[in-house]
Amino acid sequence: MKPKVIYESLADCSETLPSFGEGIRKEFCLAFNEMTFCNHGSYGVCPERVLNYKNQLIDLMENRPDCFYHYGNTCRDLYDDSLERTASFLNSDKKDVVFVANTTTGINTILRSIPLDFNSVILMQSYTYASTACTIDEVALKHHADVTKLDVHLPIKSEEEIVDLYYKTCSDNRSITVVVLDYISSCSAILWPVVRIAEALRELNVVIVVDGAHSPGQIPVDLKEMEEAGVDFYVGNLHKWAFAPRGCAVMWVRPEYQTAVKPLVTSFQLETFQDKFFDQGTQDLSNYLSASAGLDFHKSIGGFNAIHGYVEPLISWAQEMIAEALGTDKLEIPRSMEAPCMRMIEIPGDPMPHEEEIELNNSIMDKYQVVMQWFYSFNGRRW
Secondary structure: OOOOOHHHHHHHOHHHOOOOOHHHHHHEOOOOOOOEEEOHHHHOOOEHHHHHHHHHHHHHHHHOHHHHHOHHHHHHHHHHHHHHHHHHHOOOOHHHEEEEOOHHHHHHHHHOOOOOOOOOEEEEEOOOOHHHHHHHHHHHHHHOOEEEEEOOOOOOOOHHHHHHHHHHHHHHOOOEEEEEEEOEOOOOOEEOOHHHHHHHHHHHOOEEEEEOOOOEOOEOOOHHHHHHHOOOEEEEEOOOOOOOOOOOEEEEEOHHHOOOOOOOOOOOOOOOHHHHHHOOOOOOOHHHHOHHHHHHHHHHOOHHHHHHHHHHHHHHHHHHHHHHHHOOOEOOOOHHHEOOOOOOEOEOOOOOOHHHHHHHHHHHHHHHOEEEOOOOEEOOEEO
């Protein structure tokens, strides 16, 4: 009962794809003729080929729902195959990963599964994503735990400076039990040295959670390397940079924690880690099943070497050009901490309330049809 669709040929379609630049726009459904699109990071962009595969899965589900969900294990077989491909892409064992709807869901699942009490302290930092920070605050309140924030100031001169800052903070405060690390910060586009930080903190026996929302597909992720370094949990979106349909993320859990990690929705009392997250009542799982097609597309356009080779020189040029035109600066961080597909530029003027930042962003969209990330104010400046 498996559908005969484009899925199996996506990995070999490179000869039919146009080169990067204007030609490849036709592979996507974006209204390029109506706007200048500069915000791939918020919601991602799914190729039309992948959406076609997703829609064929939906047709199969609607045509024969009982066969799709139950008889013949069509849905579970496709799920397992997509999960296997995703695990391989992230250099992980399939048994250690599951699909979740998004990074926010994964972070909630992880933090609500970690045993905490009034002696516990959760460490986040000044660039932690807002929804993650809200989750940390809520979980801490529920368990009467404390939260501390690591203030990271610009300029950042080296990765060693960040590693030392985390180590000193945790060694000076041995009550810190959970450390939440960003891989690539959403608001700052900083690529943090998470493996080096984890290695430094390993002797302190803290639980390390990596918020990798922007990492799959943008940078090579090696979950086995993270595990060896001391990372305990990781979650990252596949719909941002890995071309999956929206509402698709992957969560990795160190084996010894898998029994304790429970999905936010309880369905049947299933025994295995993967069964618990697969079977959560009747759902449209087509986004998860299509993740493998998104990864095939990523491979078909040349993978990381081709993507970085095209994007990094272009985005570096644009960052320098705009900063020079505005008479401002780019983010003062080492080259090794610049994300390959996201960059920040200082905007003239003083920091403003968040509501005014949104209003300014919306006015640029309405007046100039430029879609971009919101303005952010941090480190006493506006970006």
